[in-house]
Amino acid sequence: MHTTLGPGGPAVSRLGLGCMSMTGSYGRTDPDEAAATVLEALESGVTMFDTGDFYGDGANEELLGRTLAPHRGRALLATKTGVRRTAEGLVPAGSPDDLRRACEASLRRLRTDHIDLYYLARIDPAVPVEESVGALVDLVDQGKVGRIGLSEVSAATLARAHAVHPISAVQTEYSLWERHVENDVLPAIRSIGATLVAYSPLGRGLLTGAVRATTRYEPGDFRATAPRYNGDDLASNLAVVDAITRVAAAKGATPARIALAWLLTRGSDVVPIPGSSRRPHLRDNLAALDLRLSATDLGDIDDAVPATGARGARYGDHGTALIDR
Template sequence: MGTRKLGQLEVGAQGLGCMGMSQAYGVRDNDDESIATIHRALELGVTLLDTANVYGNGVNEELVGRAISGRRAEVVLATKFGITFTQDGQRARGDAAYVKQCCEDSLRRLGVDHIDLYYQHRVAPDVPIEETWGALAELVAEGKVRYLGISEAGAATIRAAHAVHPVTALQSEWSLWTRGIEDEVAPTCRELGIGIVPFSPLGRGFLTGSITSAEDLPADDMRRNLPRFAEGNLDRNLAIVEALRALAGEKGVTAGQLALAWVQHKGVDVVPIPGTKRRKYLEENVAAVDLALSEEDIARIEAAAPADAVAGERYPEQFARNVGR
C-alpha cells in the first residue's frame, strides 16, 4: 500500500490496532494467529502497529514485542499511557513521574530501546497538560520516544499540548457512526499539522454486519456493556448496516470495506487502525485502501448512515467522562 504522513511521521496508509488480540473482544485465544496477523500486516505494507500499556494489563505490549522481534526496522511502533482502573472504574493519570515510569515499563515489555509514537491515552483532569507534556518532551530529548500523540482530547487541550511540544497525531474514534471530532477537533488538528488516527473505524465491528444481536458476542466481550449494542439501540443501528450493505453490493465489496474506505477518504492525513487478530479480516481491511470512492459515492454513504441516526451513546458514564477533555 501507499504511505501517508502523520505530521512528519511517515506510515503505511492503514495501521493495525492490536488491542483485541489480548482483551475486550472475547477471550485471548490464539497468540500464534495474532503474531501471524502482525507479520502478514507487515508484508502488506502496514507499518503502524498500535498497542497500549493498559491492553491486557501489559500482555498486549509483550505480544507485539514478540511479533516484531527481529523486524523492528519495519515497524512504526505506537503505544500509550494514561489509563488506570480503580474500584470506581476508569481513571486518567498524567503526573510526570507516572509518565516516565510508564515509558520505562513499556520499553521493557516491548523489548525495544525507543517508542516511535507515544500517546497520552486520556487527559487527566487533575494534572496540568503542561506537566504531562513537559515530561513527554524530556522523553523525546532522551531518545526514548520519537514522536508524541494524544488520544480522545478536546481542541483546547490539543492546542495546549502542542504549545509545549509538537503533537504528531491525534487518536480518536472516527467512523460512520462516531463523527464527533468533525466539528472542532479535526479542523484544529489540520490547522496545526497534526495527523489523525481513527480507532474503531468499523464501529467496533458493528459496521461489518457480523453482529446482529448481543448474543453474537462472547460473554466477556466489552461491547455487551456499550449503549449502542444494547437491546433496542442495536436493532435501530442495524438499519444503518443494511443500508451500507446495499451500497456495498453495488461495488462488489463488503459493508465493512465500504465503511472503512469512507474513513480512508477523509483526508491524506488520516490513517485508520482497524483492529483484528485474524489474517482473513486483516486482508479484507487492507483491501479497502484501494477502494476508490467518488464524491457521489461518499454522499450516498453518508445519506445511508447519517450521524444523527445512530442510537445510543459511545460509552457508559464511567468511561465517557474521560473523553473529550
C-alpha cells in the same frame, strides 16, 4: 500507500493495525493467530502498529514486542499511557512520575529502546496537560520517545499541549457513523499539521455486519457495557449497517471495505487503524486500499447514515467521564 505522520514526520502506511482485540477486549483470543496477523500485516505493507499499556494489562505490548522485535526497523510502534486499571475500571494517571514509570515498563514489554509514537491516552483532570506533556518531552529528550500524541482530547486541550511541544498525532474514534471529531477537533488537528489516527473505524465490528440483534457478547467483551451496542440503540444502529451492506453489495465489496474506503476519502492526514486479530479480517480491511468510491457512492453512503450518526453513547458512564471536553 503511505502518508506522513505529523509535520516532517516519518512515512506511515495509509492503514495501520489496531491491536487491542488481540488480548481479550472483545472476547477470547488466539495469541498465535494474533501474532501471525501482525506479521502478515507487516509483509503486506502496514507499518503502524497501535497498542496501549492498559490493553490486557500489558499483555498486548508483550505480544507486539516478541512478534516485532526481529523486524523492529520496519515497524512504527505506537502505544498509549496515562490511565491505569483498577477494580472499578480505568482511572487517569497523568502525573510526570506516572508517565516516566509507564514508559520504562512499555519499553521492556515492547523489547525496544524507543517508542516511535507515545500517546497520552486520556487527560488527567488532576494534572495540567502542560505538566503531562512536559514529562513526555523529557522522554523525547532522553531518546526514549520519538513523537508525542494525544487521544480523545478537545480542541482547547490540544492547543495547550501543542504550545508545550509539537503534537504529531491525535487519536480518536472516527467512522462513517461517528463523526464528532469533524466539528472542532479535526480542524484543530489540521491547523497544527498533525495526523488524525482513527480508531474503531469499523464501529467496533458492527459496521462489518458481524453483529446482529441475537449476538451474545462473550465475557470480557467491551461492547456488553456500551449503550450503542445493546438494546434499542443496537436495533437502530443495525438498520444503518443493513443500509451500508446494501451499498457494499452494489459495489461488489464488503461493508468493512466501504467503511474504510470512506475514511480514506477524508484526507491523507487521516490514518484509520482497524483492529483485527485474524488474518482473513486483515486481508479484507487491506482490500479497502484498492476500492475507489465515486461521488455517487459517497452520496449513497450519506443517504444510508443518519446525520446524527450512530444512536447511543460510545462508552458507559465511567468511560465517558474519562473523555476530555
